Amino acid sequence: MSARQAMPQASMTDAVVLVTGGASGIGRAIVDAVVAAGGRAIVWDVDAAGLSTCAGAHGARVTLARVDVADAGAVAAAMADLTPDWAPTHLVNNAGIIGRRMRLSEMDPAEIDRVLAVNLKSVLYGTRAFLERRRPHPGAAIVNLSSIAARTGGMPGNALYATTKGAVASLTIAAAKELAPEVRVNALAPGVIDTPIQDDVFGGDRGRVAEIARAIPLQRPGTAAEVAEAALWLLSPAAAYVTGTVLDIAGGR
Ligand SMILES: NC(=O)c1ccc[n+]([C@@H]2O[C@H](COP(=O)([O-])OP(=O)(O)OC[C@H]3O[C@@H](n4cnc5c(N)ncnc54)[C@H](O)[C@@H]3O)[C@@H](O)[C@H]2O)c1
Structure with missing residues (x-):
């Protein structure tokens, strides 16, 4: 057995997981x-109220900061602010x-820049800052949030969103090889x-959500907790031989 194969995989108990957009x-x-x-x-997160609710729920198990992840300088500064004990x-x-x-005929350059920055550039900024500051860990892992919109093109009018999620999938595969x-x-x-x-996808139209849900093989929308289960698995030693994967959590859609 090689030294690497023999290396023990640490459990999540000594993990410090940086979660962007973790307030909602x-x-x-x-x-x-x-x-x-x-x-x-x-x-x-940028949502101060959500951050404070999260702090109330988890106390000393979390450290929180108001950070706009679309801003490279803010990401670098927030990473530098972490004490050594909180190195991710x-x-x-x-x-x-x-x-x-x-519609494509109406694309607003400022909105293109905003959505690319929040959904795609943030992944590049966050990954770079993490690699500079991370505490080495035998189970070190990154999970990115893509979407099935990367393949389906998303809902009508959401081409820009779908494009960013396709890019996140490509970046994941490239990063898996490089890292x-x-x-x-x-x-x-x-x-x-x-x-x-x-609410932003369907404009708060719950009837439309129910209509879409009927076309999902598992016949319902998923829950955030179900996505979190998959994220935890990908972060954990149980997924030690899994990298470069884009995993659907979509009820068979
Ligand atoms: N809910 C779905 O159906 C679905 C489907 C596919 C992919 N996703 C992806 O999952 C991820 C999480 O989405 P969600 O459904 O939990 O949505 P959500 O709106 O509940 O949560 C998104 C969080 O990101 C934060 N955020 C937004 N812009 C930010 C910025 N510039 N800097 C820091 N934080 C920022 C928001 O404040 C919010 O707390 C997103 O990347 C989304 O595209 C969601």
Whole structure:
């Protein structure tokens, strides 16, 4: 057996997982799952109220900061602010937005820049900062949030969103190759998951969500907790031989 094969895989109890967009929805569920598994979480978000609710739920198991992950300088500064005890061992690039619904003939350059920055550039900024500051860990891993929209093209008017999620999938595969064997990199591709972002997709039209749900083989939207279960698995030693994967969590859609 080689030295690498013999290396023990640490459990989540000594993991410090940086979760971007961790104040709501899927990100918050991932924070909850990490803490329940005995780990600690760094939570970055622009939503001050959501951050404070998360702090109240998890106390000393989390450290939180108001960070706009679309801003490279803010990401670098927030990473530099972490004390050595909070140097991250794992990263979840989760923050994302749908952006304004636009036809291709109406694409607004400022909105293109905003959605690319929040959904795609943030993954590059977060990954770079993580690699510079991370505490080496035998199970080091990154999970990125793509979407099945990367393959389906998304809902009408959401071409820009779908494009960013396709790029996140490509980046995941490239990063998995570049960072092996020290860091595993995988992505999740959720389908319709019941979180606040769905109000931006369907304009708060719950009837439309129910209609879409009928076309999903498992006949319902997924929950944030179900996506978090998959994220926790990809972060954990149980997925030690999994890298460069984009995993659908979409009820068979
Ligand atoms: N819910 C779904 O159906 C679904 C499907 C596919 C993919 N996803 C992806 O999952 C991820 C999480 O989405 P969600 O459903 O939990 O949505 P959500 O809106 O509940 O959560 C997104 C979080 O990201 C934060 N955020 C937004 N812009 C930010 C910025 N610039 N800097 C820091 N934080 C920022 C928000 O404040 C929010 O807390 C997103 O990347 C989304 O594209 C969601």
